[in-house]
Amino acid sequence: MMQISFVDIIEFIGTFAFAISGIRLASAKQFDLFGAYVVGLVTAIGGGTIRDVLLDVTPFWMTDTIYLIITAFALLWVMVFSKYLVKMNNTIFLFDAIGLALFAVVGIQKTLDAGYPLWVATIMGTFTGAAGGVLRDVFINEIPLIFRKDIYAMACVMGGFAYWICGRIGCDSIVTQVTCGVCVFLTRVLAVKFHVSLPTLKGEEEHHK
Amino acid sequence: MMQISFVDIIEFIGTFAFAISGIRLASAKQFDLFGAYVVGLVTAIGGGTIRDVLLDVTPFWMTDTIYLIITAFALLWVMVFSKYLVKMNNTIFLFDAIGLALFAVVGIQKTLDAGYPLWVATIMGTFTGAAGGVLRDVFINEIPLIFRKDIYAMACVMGGFAYWICGRIGCDSIVTQVTCGVCVFLTRVLAVKFHVSLPTLKGEEEHHK
């Protein structure tokens, strides 16, 4: 009855990777199993939930249990393989980048379908990809990582830019979405590989504390 | 004209107990009176507000001033009785557990009435009971307590489970709600009394900082 597409599978992998990142950071802070599950879930679905609230549609996870189930599997995975997870960091990083790329595409497309212009869609794509990680860091009481290190949310903005280019040169919907996703993924992976960071502002206030 | 039911009275007591917990923690952090009031209010109404935003209905406190007034009384109470509040910890704990139980029932019932399945309702019940405390801890810049200690949010999940059981054996609405509330209350009280906690995951990341 229900048909699972290639995009669904990629999205599930992204959810899984995001949930694992939340669960691992929660574990490092001595959260109990339930707390770790909640943080994993928030990391995976938080961004899309904020997007859906702003777009005034029903949050996507409220119509399908699959996201809760995937997060439960992620928790099980971390419990069973915790000793090997450090060795799998590269794999998890790749999954996370794939998830980021796909979440950004989903967020952009959903917002465009709701009738908003591309600049709103780009912001929503960035929320979808990156806001879950910000909520995660707020819950574990850390300064959100994405504001300080690497290119992360910025990669989603690049995806919106790719959308715009594709629209200008008249690509069809599939090509546009694939190009956008690849652009987000490559921006993220290359930035980490070559240690590309955005510059920081000099914080003059520090001397006045 | 307005009729106040038994459930209303219990809900007011729960609001009062939640507000007191927020005000006391804010006071310990040197918040001013207004800040303490805001944190008390957020603790009392934050969970239900998130629920109502996700369900896309008007937040419950926007149609009735009673929640603002109860929080004001809670602030007054803490100001007047601050010296005796420590001795009243057990009483406050019981009020808090009653509030948790009733908030969970209200959240579950409201979500079911909106046409969602029980698993969404259980999540909403958990939000209603526990999210206010999470917001409180974020505002006072602490790691949310419920993720680390005792059974708290988990008690709301047990309430959802009780709902499911009652539905299977064909209980009527009142019996179901009472059973759910009692289940949440007992889970919470017994967990604290017997120091039952969920296990924590071993956090492998700590060694790599």
Add this chain to the structure above:
Amino acid sequence: MMQISFVDIIEFIGTFAFAISGIRLASAKQFDLFGAYVVGLVTAIGGGTIRDVLLDVTPFWMTDTIYLIITAFALLWVMVFSKYLVKMNNTIFLFDAIGLALFAVVGIQKTLDAGYPLWVATIMGTFTGAAGGVLRDVFINEIPLIFRKDIYAMACVMGGFAYWICGRIGCDSIVTQVTCGVCVFLTRVLAVKFHVSLPTLKGEEEHHK
């Protein structure tokens, strides 16, 4: 085609001042350029966004790019003039107080127009003026300043009170809004000038940690 009113210009100045406060605090925490931009944006539009979500209308910034553009200018401003910003603290403080006053008026009026009573409008005016700063402080992992120092959110509540007085003595719409704005502005400026703070509650819990 589009006409920019006096109120718009004041609102843009307020947005600019709010964005600068976010960007400067983010810089002091070593956020990168993108992170600083996001924190500036959240400070400027966060309060109004929460208001619009609670009122169930489309968030105001999703229909007009001007807020993104103003925040970009604020970022540029901080980059170029960072060395002189400390000397401009008084000017920035005045802009911020003007922004607070105008945001409060906008929030109150928009909520009244949506059919809610004045006490809800006062809360929404306070959100509009002060919630952006709370989100900013949560993101940079500090205890929200407004809960601890000076009269800030309280000034918005005074504005709601001025609205009520004006309504009772039968002022027209313009007079009411101006009185409200002036009241918020003066409360804020005088409180800072004369170091007026609300009292804090004695936090008894500290001795029991």
